[in-house]
Amino acid sequence: MIKFDKVVKRYGNHVVLDSLDFTVGRGEKVTLIGPSGSGKTTILRLLMTLETISDGVIWVEGDPLTHEKRNGKLVPAREKHLRTVRKKIGMVFQQFNLFPNMSVMENITEAPIHVLGKTADEARARARDLLDVVGLADKADAHPSQLSGGQQQRVAIARCCAMDPQVMLLDEVTSALDPELVDDVLEVLRNIAKTTDITMLIVTHEMRFAKDVSDRVLMFDAGKIVEEGPPDQIFTDPRNERTKAFLKAVL
Amino acid sequence: MDRNLDALVDALPRIWEGIVVTLELTLGGALLAFVFALLLGTVVRVRNIAIRGAARVLIEVFRGTSLLVQIFFFFYVLPLLGYRLEPMFCGILALGLNYGAYGAEVVRGALNSVPQPQVEAAIALNFGAWQRLHRVVFPQAWAMMVPSMTNLLVHLLKGTAVASYITLQDLTAGIVDLRRSTGDTLFSFGIGLLIYLVLAYLLTLAMNVVETRAKHKLGRGPSLKEVLSFRPDDVKVSEGVHP
Amino acid sequence: MIGGDWSWERAYEAIPLLWDGFKITLLATLLGFLIAAALGLVIAIIRETAPRLIATPVRAASEFVRLTPLVVQLLFAYSLLPQFSALQIGVTVLGIHYSSYMAEVYRGGIEAVPKGQWEAARALSLPPHRTWRAVILPQVIRSSLPALGNNAVSMFKDTPFLFTITVVELVSAAQQFGAAKFQYLEAITLAGLFFLLASYPTSVFIRRLEKRLAY
Numbered sequence: 001m002i003k004f005d006k007v008v009k010r011y012g013n014h015v016v017l018d019s020l021d022f023t024v025g026r027g028e029k030v031t032l033i034g035p036s037g038s039g040k041t042t043i044l045r046l047l048m049t050l051e052t053i054s055d056g057v058i059w060v061e062g063d064p065l066t067h068e069k070r071n072g073k074l075v076p077a078r079e080k081h082l083r084t085v086r087k088k089i090g091m092v093f094q095q096f097n098l099f100p101n102m103s104v105m106e107n108i109t110e111a112p113i114h115v116l117g118k119t120a121d122e123a124r125a126r127a128r129d130l131l132d133v134v135g136l137a138d139k140a141d142a143h144p145s146q147l148s149g150g151q152q153q154r155v156a157i158a159r160c161c162a163m164d165p166q167v168m169l170l171d172e173v174t175s176a177l178d179p180e181l182v183d184d185v186l187e188v189l190r191n192i193a194k195t196t197d198i199t200m201l202i203v204t205h206e207m208r209f210a211k212d213v214s215d216r217v218l219m220f221d222a223g224k225i226v227e228e229g230p231p232d233q234i235f236t237d238p239r240n241e242r243t244k245a246f247l248k249a250v251l
Numbered sequence: 252m253d254r255n256l257d258a259l260v261d262a263l264p265r266i267w268e269g270i271v272v273t274l275e276l277t278l279g280g281a282l283l284a285f286v287f288a289l290l291l292g293t294v295v296r297v298r299n300i301a302i303r304g305a306a307r308v309l310i311e312v313f314r315g316t317s318l319l320v321q322i323f324f325f326f327y328v329l330p331l332l333g334y335r336l337e338p339m340f341c342g343i344l345a346l347g348l349n350y351g352a353y354g355a356e357v358v359r360g361a362l363n364s365v366p367q368p369q370v371e372a373a374i375a376l377n378f379g380a381w382q383r384l385h386r387v388v389f390p391q392a393w394a395m396m397v398p399s400m401t402n403l404l405v406h407l408l409k410g411t412a413v414a415s416y417i418t419l420q421d422l423t424a425g426i427v428d429l430r431r432s433t434g435d436t437l438f439s440f441g442i443g444l445l446i447y448l449v450l451a452y453l454l455t456l457a458m459n460v461v462e463t464r465a466k467h468k469l470g471r472g473p474s475l476k477e478v479l480s481f482r483p484d485d486v487k488v489s490e491g492v493h494p
Numbered sequence: 495m496i497g498g499d500w501s502w503e504r505a506y507e508a509i510p511l512l513w514d515g516f517k518i519t520l521l522a523t524l525l526g527f528l529i530a531a532a533l534g535l536v537i538a539i540i541r542e543t544a545p546r547l548i549a550t551p552v553r554a555a556s557e558f559v560r561l562t563p564l565v566v567q568l569l570f571a572y573s574l575l576p577q578f579s580a581l582q583i584g585v586t587v588l589g590i591h592y593s594s595y596m597a598e599v600y601r602g603g604i605e606a607v608p609k610g611q612w613e614a615a616r617a618l619s620l621p622p623h624r625t626w627r628a629v630i631l632p633q634v635i636r637s638s639l640p641a642l643g644n645n646a647v648s649m650f651k652d653t654p655f656l657f658t659i660t661v662v663e664l665v666s667a668a669q670q671f672g673a674a675k676f677q678y679l680e681a682i683t684l685a686g687l688f689f690l691l692a693s694y695p696t697s698v699f700i701r702r703l704e705k706r707l708a709y
Contacts, residue, residue: 091617098614111618115624163619315690316689317654323669323678327678331499408563409561409563410563411563412563412564437574440570448562451562
């Protein structure tokens with residue numbers, strides 16, 4: 001489903017991802033763990049085309065994401081190509097990034113109407129369903145400034161799901177929340193993970209959540225994968241030294 | 252074009268004198284404005300309500316009435332006091348008071364945004380009020396004030412352009428003259444606007460030097476020498492913490 | 495002293511003429527503001543989105559207008575375009591001059607929009623024109639309102655410069671009255687009062703507005 005093919009990402013002289021190879025299967029829920037600066041967030045941002053790749057190719061469902069095929073060769077993708085492939089992917093941000101000038105309903109229906117071409121009624125109906133799923137049915141007309149952090153993040157999740165993405169990227173979505181609000185958000189995500197076959201890439205520090213939800217866990221350090229395996233194995237019996245040290249510090 | 256250039260060459264002495272008059276107004280006005288701004292900007296922060304109120308009234312009156320009203324007031328009305336007021340004096344006075352009032356707000360804002368912990372540390376060290384202002388608060392506020400002051404300075408320069416209406420032969424008067432002698436509006440005004448632009452740039456450059464030195468004194472930036480050197484890498488190495 | 499020269503009769507007589515001038519002042523401010531706010535927005539958007547070939551000259555032109563005196567620009571346009579009325583020229587030049595300030599205000603507003611907003615729009619695949627229209631500009635305009643208001647007040651106080659191209663606004667009305675009566679005291683003082691009474695409450699209002707507008 002997703003394939004990173006010798007992907008390199010450099011910021012000036014600093015190499016964040018060094019010839020990274022990995023794949024994610026369709027419907028797989030994969031958690032990326034590791035210390036800050038290890039490149040986990042960069043992977044999500046590259047997939048969401050928020051950053052440009054320095055070298056290598058990223059494939060999504062057999063189509064190149066960062067490049068396009070022209071005359072049988074791969075060339076860096078133009079904005080038009082990016083916009084088509086990007087529609088399959090959605091992201092939920094650490095800072096929620098809801099649009100403050102729009103109501104909750106407008107936030108959720110904006111992209112379906114103007115990108116997917118749905119009618120206002122269709123979009124709103126779907127939005128109401130999603131608001132039910134995240135437990136905020138009565139907040140449809142509220143503005144983000146009137147909601148708590150946890151509520152805003154749940155709206156952000158609904159907004160992402162409204163686009164029916166095939167891949168959902170979750171970038172430390174609970175790290176900016178007060179502790180008592182975290183569980184509601186994780187509950188929603190657990191729900192989504194268990195009831196849909198959306199491919200999910202999760203960067204998180206919530207290890208219990210990761211254990212519950214993931215099919216596979218990847219431990220990153222300095223831009224490379226140092227260990228990977230099913231959550232049971234990684235969390236209870238890590239084999240790599242770095243993984244052991246990291247988990248000891250975090251758990 | 253040749254005729255234009257001939258006329259320009261003939262007009263150069265007058266234009267030069269005009270530039271001098273404009274600069275006199277600008278620098279004189281700026282000096283007065285600076286003094287006025289410092290004075291009012293600090294006085295408007297004292298505890299005594301009467302004094303604070305008086306300063307506030309002065310600031311609002313000079314900000315709220317237009318520059319031209321003030322210029323004409325000094326030119327037409329002050330002579331009633333019995334003085335034969337020099338037009339240059341009127342101009343500098345009006346420019347100084349008007350832009351000084353705006354400057355007072357800049358000074359006030361900058362003094363207020365010096366972090367409270369700095370003030371508290373000074374109090375804890377038993378600094379008197381004047382010492383606190385003079386040695387701790389003002390030096391830190393100064394670096395913050397300079398960009399807005401630069402802005403006001405350029406405004407002041409532009410404000411001098413009405414001087415010809417109180418009989419001063421400034422740069423604008425020179426431009427209008429040039430136009431009369433060449434009959435070429437585009438040429439004369441084009442040159443005039445360019446000269447004003449150059450003056451504005453020079454003033455901005457001078458203020459940038461002041462700002463660089465101010466920031467450097469606070470350890471917040473490279474020294475003037477480093478900025479002027481042609482080795483950008485060296486500048487990076489010596490750059491302090493950015494504000 | 496000055497007090498002895500003041501004549502309430504003269505002051506009273508001056509008011510109707512000053513009021514006529516004041517109406518012109520208000521008209522010029524309003525029209526100039528509309529031009530400046532709209533043109534400034536266009537300039538700001540061009541600077542952010544257009545290719546270098548277009549954006550750079552636009553920016554240079556805007557800076558040129560911003561850094562040179564309004565008076566000289568007025569005289570220039572008035573000499574160059576005799577077919578237009580003084581008020582038309584005055585309003586247009588005023589608008590263009592202030593559009594360069596407005597463009598700076600908008601530019602600050604655009605840069606103040608959190609990066610996350612752009613990223614969320616991108617994550618949702620919103621096309622650029624939709625991102626600007628639905629997400630960025632509403633936030634920019636809302637946060638720019640106080641600065642726009644302050645610029646409007648500045649423009650109001652700059653309208654007297656229009657007298658240099660024979661527009662009879664408040665200050666030239668005062669000047670004319672003063673010249674006719676050989677006494678400028680009452681007219682100029684009243685003119686100043688008009689300005690103060692109009693601009694001070696407005697500035698206070700804008701300051702209050704700024705506090706209430708924060709999301």
